[in-house]
Amino acid sequence: MKDIPVHQLKERVSSGLDIWHFVPGDEPDEEDTLGAHRDDHYIFFVLESGSASLMVDFQEFAFVAGSLYYLLPGQVHHRINAGVSYGWFLAVDSLLVTPDYQQVFEDHLQLQQPFSLNPQQLKQCQDVLSLLYEKYFEDDKNPFYLPVVHSLLQSFVGMAAGCYSQLNDKRLQSSRPSQLAQQFKKLLALHIRKVKSPSAYAGMLNVSETYLNEALKKITGFSVSYWIQQEVILEAKRLLYYTEMNVKEIAHDLGYEDHAYFSRLFKKAEGITPLSFRSSYRK
Template sequence: MQRRKQILHFDDINHSHEIMGFSGRTDLPDFHVYTLEETYPSTRQVMPPYTLRFYCLLLLEENSQDAVIELNTERLAGPSNTISFQSPGHVSAWIRGEAQKGFLLYFQPEFLSQYVVSLLEDFPFFRPTELHILPLTSTEKATLRDHFLRLERTFKNKQHPYRVPMLQGLLLTLLFDCKGLYESYCTRQAHSSIHPSLAAQFLQALEQHYLTQRTVQAYADLLHVTPNHLSHAISNEIGRKAYDLIVDRVLLEAKKLLYYTDLSVGEIANYLGFEEATHFTRLFKRKLALTPLEYRHHATKQHT
């Protein structure tokens, strides 16, 4: 895929369908679910980088080896038997294969606004800093497929008087089932969970303030705890230092801007809140062993 000068952004579900070439439309402004098979043959084969204001779930039962999915700066080829999660802030791009089967689901945050849930806190797979593609066993895939089938049937039953609240309830059930799968997967990967609430609050605060706050002290103040207590909680639950997560979030944004845009290093440094571009370059090279321009050249060459 060629690097584009700008990243497309979609606030509206039907508008994203229009640009992607998908002929389907939703009558509900905040929700849509459909099968990948429905996207043929109208949907464009190559989609340049884009972000969404809304959330997306993709259950990929079968994939083509010629298909490619990019999430942020990670390229994935042929990820059959997976479910992936995209939230506002993720950058996606794809090359569509000819044998993909599964389901796509979009929903705006407002669709679940009447429920006492925090999408980023309650469902960690939506956080840009977390794992957002889960491999599935055959049993897990069958369970999720049943969820998507019920959602699809309910969505198409436009005459049902309780269609929307039923969709909301079914969506929440799906999300909590995905949360269970996510936690099970993390447990199998030997992650611990000692202070989940504080760690979740930290990651949520990081998403809101990473452009302006760069110290553990600043986030400890926001969360009304001591820096040592915050660092201990993050280290025990996530297995990494809080400061490293802060830096990694800044560098993730930097990598997206370097790969997906033509902004200069100085412009990117300014956007990320660095007083001097040299400070940004020094940090980037120390963490990634490449200068920003070297990373741009390497990433573009590798993904072309």
């Protein structure tokens, strides 16, 4: 293997999410036993029974019944035991994780541990996920199919963010590369409309561009330039999904005078045009 494979959610689904419920008697999917890989999206697990262990960025995490866990885009992970576990699996496009929720999850980079749900929290998660699962597999010709599905998804992700926001990890010391990665991503969210130069972000952080690249690659597996493009595309997706702005307006809002160039950039990254993306997500 020359490089760690990256699994892309858009290759599996067009709705921005994928959800599965595994119950006793189900056999593990072949993909469940694949080796180390990254995903370009968030993954959430709610374990209802059994046990499981994951290796995430060289750290082993054990799960028991009643556990909630998430993986960030870019984290390297693979399953490391042969035990059988049952519960919920949810893959979510970063577009559908709002910035305030993202901040909660990103703040736990390198620190996230399985969250032990109390009986009430577990039941609430199960209820929301069950309804999401039911609506997700209904007839998607309903004109309100995606808004309903996405609203239910937001409810669960908000509940997960609420659980993790209760944790006080400030006492834990993260590495310098981890701190830089967190600081860089916060700066990126603030300045992406006007600043797209890797060297400019390195300057804001008082480090060399080379060192910032090394830190980002160590923590996330990707370069500064990659994350700048990802942030541009993610913000473009948000504007396409949540607003009525046309492509030219969105391009200008994101700092591109040439909207045709912006459209080519978007298509190269996503494989579809901005308008095709809007129509596929807002049926």
